[in-house]
Amino acid sequence: MKFKFQITCIITFVFVTFISCEQNRQPYKNISKIYVVNNPENTCFRIKNNSNTISHFSFKLNGNFFESTNDIKNEVYNLTANKNDSLFYYAWKFICKNCYSNASLTKGNWSTSLILYINSIGFGLCGKEAIVLSNLWKLFGYNTRIRGLNGHIVPEVFVNNKWQMLDPAYRVFFLNEKNEIASVDELSKNSKLITNPKKIEKNDLFYKLRYSDNYAKLYTSTKNIKIIYNDEISDDFNNFYIELPPNASVEFPGIFIKNTKTINSLEIPYYSNLKIKIPPNWNGKIKNNLILAGIVGKGKFTINREKYYVSNSITINYISGIKEFIDEIDILEHKDTLELIYFLNPNLSEVVTTNTISIKGTNIDSLYINHFNIPDSISVLKKLAKQYFFYENKRIETLKKSKIIDSLNYISIKNKKELETEFRNYLTLKKHSNKEITFYIDKLNNILDSLPLNYNYVFFYTIINNIPSELIFEDIINASESNFRETLINIANK
Numbered sequence: 001m002k003f004k005f006q007i008t009c010i011i012t013f014v015f016v017t018f019i020s021c022e023q024n025r026q027p028y029k030n031i032s033k034i035y036v037v038n039n040p041e042n043t044c045f046r047i048k049n050n051s052n053t054i055s056h057f058s059f060k061l062n063g064n065f066f067e068s069t070n071d072i073k074n075e076v077y078n079l080t081a082n083k084n085d086s087l088f089y090y091a092w093k094f095i096c097k098n099c100y101s102n103a104s105l106t107k108g109n110w111s112t113s114l115i116l117y118i119n120s121i122g123f124g125l126c127g128k129e130a131i132v133l134s135n136l137w138k139l140f141g142y143n144t145r146i147r148g149l150n151g152h153i154v155p156e157v158f159v160n161n162k163w164q165m166l167d168p169a170y171r172v173f174f175l176n177e178k179n180e181i182a183s184v185d186e187l188s189k190n191s192k193l194i195t196n197p198k199k200i201e202k203n204d205l206f207y208k209l210r211y212s213d214n215y216a217k218l219y220t221s222t223k224n225i226k227i228i229y230n231d232e233i234s235d236d237f238n239n240f241y242i243e244l245p246p247n248a249s250v251e252f253p254g255i256f257i258k259n260t261k262t263i264n265s266l267e268i269p270y271y272s273n274l275k276i277k278i279p280p281n282w283n284g285k286i287k288n289n290l291i292l293a294g295i296v297g298k299g300k301f302t303i304n305r306e307k308y309y310v311s312n313s314i315t316i317n318y319i320s321g322i323k324e325f326i327d328e329i330d331i332l333e334h335k336d337t338l339e340l341i342y343f344l345n346p347n348l349s350e351v352v353t354t355n356t357i358s359i360k361g362t363n364i365d366s367l368y369i370n371h372f373n374i375p376d377s378i379s380v381l382k383k384l385a386k387q388y389f390f391y392e393n394k395r396i397e398t399l400k401k402s403k404i405i406d407s408l409n410y411i412s413i414k415n416k417k418e419l420e421t422e423f424r425n426y427l428t429l430k431k432h433s434n435k436e437i438t439f440y441i442d443k444l445n446n447i448l449d450s451l452p453l454n455y456n457y458v459f460f461y462t463i464i465n466n467i468p469s470e471l472i473f474e475d476i477i478n479a480s481e482s483n484f485r486e487t488l489i490n491i492a493n494k
Contacts, residue, residue: 032358035371040351041381044374047359048249050366054286055244057361061252064348065119067360069238072114073139088157091136092166092173095129098347101169102269103262104128105343110325111291113237114139120291122345123268126169130155133168147184152218156183172201172210184219191216209463237325241361243286244276251275253349255378257294257313257341272346272380278331278338287328290342299334307332349380411469413461416448426473444476447485460488 037043049055058067066072072094079090102123105111111121112131124132127146134144134155143158147165156163164181166173175198176182182193194216201210209215244250252274260268273293276286295301296313303326308314329340357369376382413419423444427437464472475484 028360028362029364030358030360031364031367032356033369035355035357035369037351037353037355037371039373040353040355042373042376042379043351043371044251044254045351045355045357045369045371046249046251047244047357048368048370049244049246049363050368051363052246053363054246055242055361055363055367057242057244057359057364057367058240059242059360060356060358061349062352062355064350065240065345066115067240069114069139072118072136076136076140087140088137088142088159088164089166091140092133092168095133095136095168096171098345099123099129099132099168100270100347101126101129103264103266105262105268105291106323107263108323108325110237113325115238115240115289116291116325119240119289119345119348120343122347123270125153126167127153129168133166149184149218154184170210170215175199187216187219191220194219214459237289237327239289241287241289242276243288244367245278245282245284245286247279248282249277251277253344253346253351253380254374255380255383256339257296260293260343270346270384272344272349274342274344276340276342278334278340280334280336283331283333285328285330286340288340288342289327290344292326292329293341293343296339296341297334297336299338300332302330302332346380346384351381409469410465410467413464415461416457419448419461419464420444422469423473423476426469440477443481447476447481447488450481450485451488455489 035045045061047059059065060067066075076087076091076094079093080087098118100123102125104124104127105121109131111117111124112128112135114132114135117124117128117132130146130153134146134157137144137155137157144155145158145163146153146155152169154165154167154169156165158164160180162180163183163185164173165184165187166181174182174187174193176186176190176193179198187193191213195211195213197211242250253272254275255271256273256275260271262268274290276288278286294314295310297310298312299310301308301310304324331338359367359369411422413422420441424437424441427440432440479487
């Protein structure tokens, strides 16, 4: 009897091992499908695993999102039109296009892994952007270094026997007397290269800030120091993949978790999410090379060697303070549907009228892809349209598409009285009621009256005159008083 039991155990073990090996040998395949949608701003895609085994894959939406660092390198090569001598310039252009400056999500430099930063975050302070661009330059074999200025951090790349500075945060570089890209040391010795530039980058509405005395002062400080960053790029974080359990689904893009904040407790102004919905009672380990934003549902988990019990929902800020990358979650117990929510780069998440979704991986034959409508409250593009002081070209395009702005008009404002008058005219033109007009005018006055006595109004009005009035006024309408006031103070300080 005992012998028969042992034989049965051996046969069972061999069978399970065989099945496991067969699953591991599943062919690596590609799927590409086109989806036409009527309402791109409110469209969300769903990928459902209808098989009884885990699917392992990466995806692209309209050519965006990258499966590896080699994929990123190829994208930069595509920008260069095979001009190998200017790869460093197009690497800078790639970062400028796909990222935006904002308070960082985490202090950890693991977040500057190219795949994590480009696919998942898409934002950070100047130091993070400098490291990301430096990492990208290193992929092409360039020698790089990072310089700490008086309140700013920039990267330099060694090309044509000289150091050259290209700032990804301000999206700018400067030419020296020989029409070469200037280094930090050259800019430090001659501020006119900044304030009287030979070349002007007008790739967004804040371009004048780049050529101001305030920006030049960052370089003329005697505190300029060299910061060497030699960390190797970790291969562990530089491949994009999703693990999807049986009968689970992926949904993107959308804003699926609220109140996400940066390391200094500021709300993240513009982000996107990807949601993995896991059916009841599925237990096991799941690895996803995206940055976890939160968990919704009830259950027990092991995350970074620590056990957690979630009774309703939890944001990543309360899990581990994002001190180290969470690449794996061991789901120990849950009875209802569980939602794992990750950050997704909003700059890569735009849905258009005709969309191409490409999937590469194993066990993907049983994946079913469809799309559905989501409400305005969780639409990424609808949130972008209302983001105060996010003045990128993408925002203007979005505002035009959503018909919030009929035309981009500039106005001349020299003082508070003129600002109030123009704002009242705008509210009247947009057919706001008298009650609403009074409310918004009072809101504007409350903000301006609470600014410090020594507030730099001249600089503030200079900025206003370089921004379409519709953007300024939509900001005043949509932003909270506290956030708008904080933004104004930060701008004046810069």
